[in-house]
Amino acid sequence: MHPSEWAFPPRESLHPVALRRESPENEPMFRTFSSATLWAAACACLALWTGPAPAQAAEKALQVLILNSYDESTVPYAQARGAFMEELPRLLQSRVAFRQYDLEARGHELEKDHDLKVRLLQSRFTDAQPDLVVAIGPPAVHFSEHLRGAFGAEPPFIVVSAKEYTDPVVLRAADAAVATRIPYAESVQDILRLKPDTSSILFVFGASEHERRLAAAAGQVLQARFPEISFEFTNDTSIRELEVRLGRLDDGFAVLYGFMDSDANGAVMDDDDVLQLLRSASVVPLFGMFYEHLGRGIVGGRLMQLREAGRATARSAAQILRSGAAQHPRVLVALSAPTYDWRELSAWSIAPARLPPGSVVRYKPPSFLEQYSGWVVLITLVVTAQTLLVGALMLQSRRRRRAELASRDLSSRLINAHEEERRRIARELHDDLSQRLARLSIDASYVAANPDTGAARDVLKNMQPELVRVSKDVHDMSYRLHPSLLQDLGLAAALRSECDRLRRHSTAVIVDRIGELTLPLSQEAALCVYRIAQEALHNAIRHARAATIEIALENGAEGLDIRVRDNGQGFETAGAKSHAGLGLSSMRERARLVDGSLQILSRPGQGTTVSFALTRKAMQQ
Structure with missing residues (x-):
């Protein structure tokens, strides 16, 4: 085992430097990740370009000793430790030097002597004692009691483990405990809810001493709580024997995975490899207890949140290092909401209706519409x-x-x-x-x-x-061929003359309200207005058989308006549009040629009104 040091400068002063991993041959029990030398060299080089180094870079790094129950890769504690080491420098915004010590490294029987371990740690902190000690996992929590008083000025301790192991620890004023719940009963309840025909549960644990203690504790709790269920533990089973056993389980079984650090043959197991083997070999659903295993083969349920425990530890540590005490000395990290892997639910044909209320289903592939x-x-x-x-x-x-x-x-x-x-x-x-x-x-x-x-x-x-x-x-x-009066005397006079002529040749009463033009009017526009009015008057006499005809000519700032209204027999304008005579067609064509607006309103028995309007611009075209 080797002491480990990871230095994290504040975010604003981070510089890319190459970190070198050192493993001195004469110190086989420590791991060293030393960046202090490289950090100082990097700051010196940067000073040549940017001037004096920031004052913060010269600050002394906080020393945090992490006691690992096994080694840094041991599941499930690795997730808690990793989240803690990521979160603490971010919360403190200052340099933190992490030193890790593995209590029970595989193959080092000497490590079982706690006194020797204490003396070894004392020798490593002769120059600068730790500012904080964090013990992760039951063996580390137990060893931390032997470490108290080993340093000159007693540093604060934070113990991180299951509630059963942190509750007996007596905390001093600056100490803290972050506890998790081991969901033995909750996991079995989830199994029975999703797989009601379960009569036996194969509980997977490894052969290490700690795993045997966990299996024993689980057996006491579960046998008393669920006497109708048969529980089988795998502490004395090799990984190959377990693979064969999983392939021969009947439908009444379910598999509950705790963790397997090593098997009965002493083979050290990788967590990912174990999960992959269990999932591929098992003929019944595989359940688990850790949130970090979700998405790696387990169905799901109410799970322990170890990364959340690591973040909670970082928050307590930041409060202790800033103010000397944690706001809440004892923190209990709750289990997750019921969370399930959609892929496993589908693979084992578990109906979503069986999931408890408020369940979260993850890894469900998006629908076509959601994906695209x-x-x-x-x-x-x-x-x-x-x-x-x-x-x-x-x-x-x-x-x-x-x-x-x-x-x-x-x-x-x-x-x-x-x-x-x-x-x-x-x-x-x-x-x-x-x-x-x-x-x-x-x-x-x-x-x-x-x-x-x-x-x-x-x-x-x-x-x-x-x-x-x-x-x-x-x-x-x-x-009739061309009204010369229009050109000689203008539009108003020509219209009055036409009205007089029609009065002489018909019995209709023609009322004219023809005002004088105050705006200039081109010859083409005048002829168009005259012909439209002439056609409307003739239609009122010949076809409408009107007794009274009214013609009005008005002009203003906006343009010119002429209206011919009669009380004749009228007609349907909808049919007239598709079967228009030459007179109506010529009126519309003349209006179009001078950009005018022609409107014909009529209904059978209610007379006809012909309105024509010219804008001021169109009058002069």
Whole structure:
């Protein structure tokens, strides 16, 4: 065994240095991990680059002696000691030198002499006695009683073990005890809850003296508590015999693993190897008592938390080293909540319904959604975006197709309308104006041939009103083709003129509220407004058979609004959109060309309102 020293500087002054493990041949009973020399050398080298070393680096390291019941690798005490050594420097934020002494190293019978061990430790602390002694495990707790008074100024002691071993220890003012509960009864209760048909339990312990004492104590507790259960202990069994025994257990058995430091043949056992062998060889569920064994083959249950015991020890040690006493001299570390390995529950077909309330199930593989939730969300978003994009493109394509068909239909209808208008004008010119002009030509020829006769004078007298009528008809035809009044006098005057003309040719009452324009209006926009209003007025007279028609023209800072309302028979606007006549289609097309807003509101029997609006910007385009 060798004294061990691990120096931990505070976090803010840590520097990466290479630690060298030394094992002097003339000191076979001590382990040394010396970093003091290297630390001093590292600080000296760093001083060349960064100036004087921090004052904290020169502080004396606190000396902590750890008494190991066996050696540093012995399970289960290694977990408590490791957590203690990790936590204490973090809590103190100062350098700590840990020295470890193994009380019962395998193969050193001389170590059984406590007096020799005490003298050996005294020789190792002649220069600087320990600031704190921590005894981990029952043998170490027992030996700590022999060590009291061995040093000049008595250092405080902390004993760490099962409650049965710490309770008899008499604590001084600066001492502390951190106890754990050995869950003998709780483990059996957990086994019976999860495997109710259990009638026998194979309790696995090794052959060392300490393990035999633990097995004996467990047997006394369990036989009295569970007389209906048969308990078998493995202290006198080799690892190979145990492997064979595990493979021949019947369904009424369960296996409870304590720990196996060495077997009946004296073979030193590694904890991981033992657990792996037990799990692979056993034909019945394997239970355990230590939380650190969870995930390594045991089913689970209420388990001892040795790492938590190590952290609790570090907290008590920090309080003692700072203030001279622990806040709570005796600390009991509770068992864990019922905790189980999902893989073992599944392997042994143990239903989750059998687990006690509040159980924690670990190592359960995440579901597909839990494991790939990020990818699922991403793929869902991408697919949704693509679906929406494809849908939008299809909708746009459909609307575009409809618009193209509507445009094609409108173009065809406009061409037909233009051709029809040309035929009408041609008929009107040929059948009416041409015949009347021919008649006037004949009358003019007659007057020229008989200039001084009374008949010529009568013909000439009749020619004058006929020429006036022909002129008026030509003027009306020209106005219908293009309202020159619109260009000469403006939109308001042209609309009033159209209202006057319609009054002369219909019985409808036309009420006009046409205001004067105060904003500039382009010729194209004016013609569009005029044609829409003209079409709305004509529709109200020809199709709606309205008795009253109201037209209003308003303009302001926002733009221009014109509204034509009648009390005619009305129509369904939904059907009109899909089966619109040329008049409604031309109105919508004209509104689109000047970026205007056209709205047609109508219901059967409730009249029609045509509203058209132009923004101020559109008025000038």
